Amino acid sequence: MATKAERELENIEKHIAQLEAAAGDNQEARQRLSALHAQVAQLRRQIHSQCEAWQKTELARHPQRPYTLDYIERIFSDWSEIHGDRSYADDPAIICGMAHFHGTEVMLIGHQKARDTKQKVYRNFGMPNPEGYRKALRAMKMAEKFKRPVFTFIDTPGAYPGLGAEERGQAEAIARNLREMARLRVPIITVVTGEGGSGGALAIAVADRVLMMENSVYSVISPEGCASIMWRDPSKKDVAAEALKITAKDLTELGCVDGIVPEPPEGAHADHDAAAALLDQTLLKHYNDIKGLSTDALLDQRYDKFRHMAQFFKEEPA
Amino acid sequence: MAWFKRTDTELEVSPDTKRVRTEGLWVKCDGCRQVIWKKDLEENANVCPKCDRHFRIDARTRLELLLDPGFKIEDTGIVSTDPLKFVDVKAYKDRLRKAQAETELADAILNAEGTIKGKPVVVSAMEYAFIGGSMGAVVGEGITRAIERATFQRHPLVIVSASGGARMMEGVVSLMQMAKISAALARLDEVGVPYVSVLTDPTTGGVTASYAMLGDLNIAEPGALIGFAGPRVIEQTIRQKLPDGFQRSEFLLEKGFLDAIVHRRDLKDYVARALDFMAA
Numbered sequence: 001m002a003t004k005a006e007r008e009l010e011n012i013e014k015h016i017a018q019l020e021a022a023a024g025d026n027q028e029a030r031q032r033l034s035a036l037h038a039q040v041a042q043l044r045r046q047i048h049s050q051c052e053a054w055q056k057t058e059l060a061r062h063p064q065r066p067y068t069l070d071y072i073e074r075i076f077s078d079w080s081e082i083h084g085d086r087s088y089a090d091d092p093a094i095i096c097g098m099a100h101f102h103g104t105e106v107m108l109i110g111h112q113k114a115r116d117t118k119q120k121v122y123r124n125f126g127m128p129n130p131e132g133y134r135k136a137l138r139a140m141k142m143a144e145k146f147k148r149p150v151f152t153f154i155d156t157p158g159a160y161p162g163l164g165a166e167e168r169g170q171a172e173a174i175a176r177n178l179r180e181m182a183r184l185r186v187p188i189i190t191v192v193t194g195e196g197g198s199g200g201a202l203a204i205a206v207a208d209r210v211l212m213m214e215n216s217v218y219s220v221i222s223p224e225g226c227a228s229i230m231w232r233d234p235s236k237k238d239v240a241a242e243a244l245k246i247t248a249k250d251l252t253e254l255g256c257v258d259g260i261v262p263e264p265p266e267g268a269h270a271d272h273d274a275a276a277a278l279l280d281q282t283l284l285k286h287y288n289d290i291k292g293l294s295t296d297a298l299l300d301q302r303y304d305k306f307r308h309m310a311q312f313f314k315e316e317p318a
Numbered sequence: 319m320a321w322f323k324r325t326d327t328e329l330e331v332s333p334d335t336k337r338v339r340t341e342g343l344w345v346k347c348d349g350c351r352q353v354i355w356k357k358d359l360e361e362n363a364n365v366c367p368k369c370d371r372h373f374r375i376d377a378r379t380r381l382e383l384l385l386d387p388g389f390k391i392e393d394t395g396i397v398s399t400d401p402l403k404f405v406d407v408k409a410y411k412d413r414l415r416k417a418q419a420e421t422e423l424a425d426a427i428l429n430a431e432g433t434i435k436g437k438p439v440v441v442s443a444m445e446y447a448f449i450g451g452s453m454g455a456v457v458g459e460g461i462t463r464a465i466e467r468a469t470f471q472r473h474p475l476v477i478v479s480a481s482g483g484a485r486m487m488e489g490v491v492s493l494m495q496m497a498k499i500s501a502a503l504a505r506l507d508e509v510g511v512p513y514v515s516v517l518t519d520p521t522t523g524g525v526t527a528s529y530a531m532l533g534d535l536n537i538a539e540p541g542a543l544i545g546f547a548g549p550r551v552i553e554q555t556i557r558q559k560l561p562d563g564f565q566r567s568e569f570l571l572e573k574g575f576l577d578a579i580v581h582r583r584d585l586k587d588y589v590a591r592a593l594d595f596m597a598a
Contacts, residue, residue, distance in 0.1 A: 159527075160555075161546070161547030161551045161552050161555050162547075162552065162556060163552060163556055163560070165546070165547075166546060166547065166552065167573050168573070169531075169573070169574075169575050170527070170547070171526035171530075171531050172531040172575055174527040174528075175529070175530075175531040175532050176532070178497055178501075178527075178528055179501070180504070182500055182501035182504045183501075198484070198493060198524075199484075199493070199496065199527045199528075199546075202493055202494075202497060206497045206500070206501070218490055219489060219490060219493075220484045220489050220490055220492055220524075221484075226486055230406035230487075231407060232407075240406075243402065243404055243405065243406065243489075244402070244404075244490075245402050245489050246489070246490065250490075251490060254401060254490065254491060256490050256491070256494050303501050303505070306494070306498045306501045307498055307502070309494050309497070309498060310401075310455055310458070310490075310491040310492075310495065310498070311455060312401035312455040312488070312491055313397060313398055313455050313456045314397055314399055315395055315397075316395040316424075
C-alpha cells in the first residue's frame with residue numbers, strides 16, 4: 001500500500017520536473033512549482049511515518065535477523081546451556097545457560113527462533129510453553145543463589161496458545177515469573193532483540209534495565225491480531241501497528257523502556273557482527289551502571305520503576 | 319341459531335392495557351434453558367435456582383455479597399487519559415465515555431475497605447460490563463493501590479477478577495500493568511499478608527497471567543471460563559474444536575491450578591474461614 005503511494009508520488013515529481021523545464025523563466029510558475037515540491041516532501045514524510053511501525057514489525061521478524069544464540073556466540077564466551085524445568089520437560093523455545101561476559105559469570109536466558117523448517121518446528125517458532133517459563137525461573141533462582149547477574153533476550157511472537165500449554169498452566173507460569181523477577185536479588189538486564197510478544201515476552205522481561213534494539217517491537221498484541229479484533233479486517237495490520245505504538249521510539253516516549261540499542265545502518269539482519277558489537281557496548285554500559293548497587297537499592301529502584309511506569313490516568317474529585 | 323348468546327356488550331379494552339408486560343420480569347437461563355422469574359434469580363445471588371449456573375454480576379453487587387454492610391468504597395475518580403490516542407473503527411475516548419455512562423464507574427474496577435464476618439479486609443472487584451473488564455492503566459493503578467493498602471494496613475486482600483485481559487486500546491501501557499501489579503504482590507507476600515484471588519466468569523489473558531493466579535488461595539466460581547489464551551485463539555492455532563468444559567473452573571481444578579471451586583452463596587463463608595487460617 002505504502003509503496004504504491006510512493007510510486008504515485010514519484011510520478012508526480014516527474015511531472016513537476018517536466019513542468020519546470022517547460023516553465024523556463026516564468027517567475028510565478030517557478031514559485032508555484034517550488035511550493036509543489038514542498039508539498040510532495042511533506043506527503044512523503046507522512047507516508048513514511050504511517051508505515052514505519054509496520055516496517056519495523058517486518059524488520060523485527062526478518063528471517064535473517066540475529067537470534068539469541070547468534071548474539072550469545074558473538075558477545076559471550078564459555079556458553080554452557082542448561083536444560084529442563086525439573087517438573088515436566090525441556091522447552092527449546094527458551095534457552096538458558098551460563099556464560100562469561102567481559103570476565104563476569106552471568107546467566108543468559110532468551111527466546112530462540114530458527115531459520116529452517118525443521119528447526120522452526122523444534123523451536124516452536126519461538127513460542128514457549130509453560131515449561132520454558134519455569135525453566136527460565138529455575139535458571140534465575142540459580143543465578144540468585146550464586147549471586148550472578150541475569151541477561152535476558154526477548155524475541156517471541158508470544159506465549160504458545162495451545163491446548164497443552166493451557167492444561168499445564170501457561171498463565172500461572174507467566175504470573176509467577178512476573179512476581180519472582182520483581183524481587184530477584186541480582187541485577188537483571190533485558191534486551192528486546194526482535195519481537196516482544198505480550199505476556200510471553202514480559203514473563204522474562206521484568207528487569208532493572210529494559211532495552212530495545214532500534215528495529216524491534218514490543219506490544220500487547222500482534223498488529224494482525226489487533227486488526228482482526230478491532231477492525232475485523234486482518235489486512236489493516238499496518239494501521240493497527242501504528243495505532244498500537246510498538247516501536248522502540250514509541251516505548252521510550254511512553255516511558256516503558258530504559259534505552260534503545262543502535263543497529264547497523266542497514267539493520268541487524270544485514271550485519272550480525274556489527275549488530276552484536278553495538279549490543280555488547282550497550283549491555284556493558286548498563287551493566288556497569290547497576291553492578292555496584294547494593295541489593296536493597298537495586299530492588300527498590302526496580303520496584304519504583306515498575307510502580308511508576310505507564311501511569312496514564314488523572315484523578316477527578318468523586 | 320347460536321346456542322349461547324352474548325347478553326352483555328363487548329368489554330371495552332384500551333390498546334394500552336391489552337398487552338401483558340413481562341419484559342424484564344423473566345430471564346432465560348443459558349445453562350438449562352429454563353425461564354426463571356427474575357426476582358427468584360436475584361434472591362438467589364444471581365445463580366440459577368434450577369441448574370446452579372452462575373450469572374455474571376456487577377462489581378457493586380459483588381461487594382455487597384462479599385462484605386458486611388457498611389463498607390467504604392475507595393479510589394474513585396481515577397480515569398484514563400487515553401495514552402495512545404487510540405482510534406479503531408471507534409475512538410477509545412468514546413468507548414470510555416459510553417462505558418462510564420452505562421456502568422456509572424470510572425473504569426473496570428471498584429475498590430473497597432470493609433469487613434468479612436467482622437474481619438477487616440481490602441477488596442478489589444472487577445467490572446466485566448466496562449469494556450470487558452479489560453485492564454488498562456486505571457485498573458492497574460486501582461489494583462496496585464488496593465495491594466499497597468493491604469500491605470500498609472496489614473489487612474488481608476481479596477481480588478475478584480472478571481476480565482478479558484489487557485486493554486488493547488492502551489497497548490503496551492496495559493501490558494506494563496501486569497509487571498506493576500505483580501511487583502506490588504511480591505511486596506505483599508514479603509510481609510506475610512494473606513491474598514485470596516477469586517476468579518469469576520470470565521478471567522483470561524493478562525489478568526490470569528498476573529494477579530489472578532498469584533493468590534495464596536486461588537478459588538473460582540463454578541463453570542467460570544479461566545485461561546490464558548481465549549478459546550477461539552486456541553481453536554485457530556490447533557485447528558480443532560476444543561473439548562467440552564475446556565478452560566472451565568472444573569477443568570482447572572482437575573489440572574491443579576485452583577484450590578477450590580466455591581458456590582457463590584458459600585463464598586463469604588469460605589473466605590472468612592480461609593482468613594481464620596491465614597491471619598493471626
